[in-house]
Amino acid sequence: MTLEATKYDDGTVTCPGHxxxxxGAEPVGTIxxxxxxxxxxxxxxxxATPPGVRQPNHIAIVEFDVDGERVRVLGQLTTGDVETGDxxxxxxxxxxxxxxxxxxxxxxxxxxxxxFEPV
Amino acid sequence: MDVAIVGASMTExxxxxxxxxxxxxxxxxxxxxxxxxxxxxDLDHLYVSNMASGEFEGQTGVMNALAHDIGALGAYTQRxxxxxxxxxxxxxxxxxxxxxxxxxxxxxxxxxxxxxxxxSEATDVIxxxxxxxxxxxxxxxxxxxxxxxxxxxxxxxxxxxxLAEVAVKNHENGVDNPHAQFRKEIDVETAMESPMVADPLxxxxxxxxxxxxxxxxxxxxxxxxxxxxxYAVVSGIAxxxxxxxxxxxxxxxxxxxVVESGETAYEMADVGPExxxxxxxxxxxxxxxxxxxxxxxxxPEGEGWKAVREGTxxxxxxxxxxxxGGLKSKGHPLGASGVAQVYELYKQLTDDAGARQVEADTAxxxxxxxxxxxxxxxxxxxx
Numbered sequence: 001m002t003l004e005a006t007k008y009d010d011g012t013v014t015c016p017g018h019x020x021x022x023x024g025a026e027p028v029g030t031i032x033x034x035x036x037x038x039x040x041x042x043x044x045x046x047x048a049t050p051p052g053v054r055q056p057n058h059i060a061i062v063e064f065d066v067d068g069e070r071v072r073v074l075g076q077l078t079t080g081d082v083e084t085g086d087x088x089x090x091x092x093x094x095x096x097x098x099x100x101x102x103x104x105x106x107x108x109x110x111x112x113x114x115x116f117e118p119v
Numbered sequence: 120m121d122v123a124i125v126g127a128s129m130t131e132x133x134x135x136x137x138x139x140x141x142x143x144x145x146x147x148x149x150x151x152x153x154x155x156x157x158x159x160x161d162l163d164h165l166y167v168s169n170m171a172s173g174e175f176e177g178q179t180g181v182m183n184a185l186a187h188d189i190g191a192l193g194a195y196t197q198r199x200x201x202x203x204x205x206x207x208x209x210x211x212x213x214x215x216x217x218x219x220x221x222x223x224x225x226x227x228x229x230x231x232x233x234x235x236x237x238x239s240e241a242t243d244v245i246x247x248x249x250x251x252x253x254x255x256x257x258x259x260x261x262x263x264x265x266x267x268x269x270x271x272x273x274x275x276x277x278x279x280x281x282l283a284e285v286a287v288k289n290h291e292n293g294v295d296n297p298h299a300q301f302r303k304e305i306d307v308e309t310a311m312e313s314p315m316v317a318d319p320l321x322x323x324x325x326x327x328x329x330x331x332x333x334x335x336x337x338x339x340x341x342x343x344x345x346x347x348x349x350y351a352v353v354s355g356i357a358x359x360x361x362x363x364x365x366x367x368x369x370x371x372x373x374x375x376x377v378v379e380s381g382e383t384a385y386e387m388a389d390v391g392p393e394x395x396x397x398x399x400x401x402x403x404x405x406x407x408x409x410x411x412x413x414x415x416x417x418x419p420e421g422e423g424w425k426a427v428r429e430g431t432x433x434x435x436x437x438x439x440x441x442x443x444g445g446l447k448s449k450g451h452p453l454g455a456s457g458v459a460q461v462y463e464l465y466k467q468l469t470d471d472a473g474a475r476q477v478e479a480d481t482a483x484x485x486x487x488x489x490x491x492x493x494x495x496x497x498x499x500x501x502x
Contacts, residue, residue: 050246102254
């Protein structure tokens, strides 16, 4: 499992990837972010969580620097003890949320992924 | 072709136990027909704004159901879903139907039945609009609001109390709205000490879960006086779309679809933000009132919070915002909210807003879906 960003023909990078970039450019490759560090842009601790989600749920938007291109990613935090600007690293989790507990069809998407842990 | 709004209605918003989506839509639709004294058989088009009656209640085909229930068989019907912006998108469809000449009389009814679901279940239905990458992390619309509010407060050095003051203002306005879910004033201290929901946002920073419906009647402007002595003209209307994945936006505090739809609506109406006398903004979360008031050009970037502190956006201020009480106090039945925003502005422009009345010739509604994902901005004027 990798934390995979997609690079497009127009030089932009997104995570997750899409069939086309915001500008309509086609993908030209992927970049593994799982062994890189990122910076916390903002975060929250959500105490009112939906079915199958841990409570409380610490979530952040973090930013990776990929060859000068800023790539933002949303993910759970391993702790609520963070501040904006902290450095974090991805940590793999087999199940971020209980499949089938919420409204989304369990087979329609993956449920594993990466949380972010302060360095 | 210019389009006029010649009738409007809304049900009481709140916990409508024992009443379901069909009941609510039919109540608002019947009220709207009565308001303009027209027969259901007069309708050429009938639009229903609704986000998730299938998910909430197991009832789909609500546009067909409403046409049958009010006796509008034969009319063209369509359900419009644009999540929380379904009402604005429905108005866009209804406006198009008249402006294009396809319909001489169109009704739009927006509605949602939500309160029979737990908060957790309702939150999940709404969060189902998110991308799979976001959904698996358990992100909710309130958690997007928490992250954005933190970023805004830190970026602009705005005091936390300014968000509470939005809630206080809108609750104060809601007291005079007989249709509002909450008709009680709160103070800043109560808001600041309410339970934390999505740090730094607390309970009173969020709108409630609501049942309700609202309806509007539209016709060509040159036919308006057949139906009403007083009416409002839709002088500008535009929709725009931002990213599905919220974190891919360059700046969490800028809602691109608000900016884009606002600019297009201003251009169509040939007015600017300085011409707006009263506005209904989509305050599903208090922070959204700042983001929209800045995105629409009412205040400079990063200074929306100052306006509420200075009283500019109060009912007796220079630019009253959410005289209805907003989603915060009036309630937020998803598919109805964008329609109910325009109901309030129609009442203001026809001098029928009672204790909530302000002096206004030009009014603006901004209806936001997702976390700024889809937005419709509408400008109304007196004829």
